[in-house]
Amino acid sequence: MGLIKEFKDFAVRGNVVDLAVAVIMGGAFGKIVSSLVNDVIMPPIGLLLGGVNFKDLMIVLKDAYLDPAGVEVAAVAIKYGNFIQFVVDFTLVALAVFMMVRLINSLKKKEEAAPTPPPPTVNKTEVLLEEIRDLLKKQNG
Template identity: 65%
Template sequence: MGLLSEFKEFAVKGNVIDLAVGVIIGGAFGKIVSSFVNDVVMPPIGLLVGGVDFKELNIILKEATTNEAGEAIAAVTLNYGMFIQNVVDFTIIAFVIFLAIKGINTMNKKKEEAPAPPPPPPAPTPSEKLLEEIRDLLKKQ
């Protein structure tokens, strides 16, 4: 079996395809959550703390300067506001995933707890069949 055919067998297996779909959906979900945090959650929080935009919070470690050639050198900043923003993003994503997994586990638990249908009555043994035939014959007489 050649290396190419082994790779093809590996790539076509369901687990790899499921993983790829999960990564793509996860990326799209991340964008949705980031938009939710940036556009819905953080503005009211910023308003509550005095109109602060968390993305803009930083500490300037070195001021912006210009060199001898007149080129601007950007300031060096410690962007702790972006860190706060990312922590809020992560917390919301983790909580939503927690709720989704909890819901899936609850559904699976209900499936497991569903009562199994009662087993069919056992088939009559040969001696029981013989007794039934004798009974039927006696009824006819």
């Protein structure tokens, strides 16, 4: 029974819930960025480069062939076009995260830079009483 309670305490802790939400939102955001790169950014770039589809860019090391049993063996290739798309994906995600962190930090700085209220004024009677107290301590002490 103790293990279940400990797990429940762990699972409903604020940080774990926040992390779970962040992971879910990050996964959805990653899909959006991938679609942006694959469907919006790369096609015009490919068109500018002469109608190139980046997914098709590869260096074939060994062509596909049929083995003696008649089964097709896939080609061996370095698919650098896919790699380029993933680099663009990563760059856009990293840029978005950087901008969010930068925004959060600027909001924190504004909060920290808020003017502090002036110190309370001390009236003259309190100052005189403190001086009298200090003098009495010196005489008795």
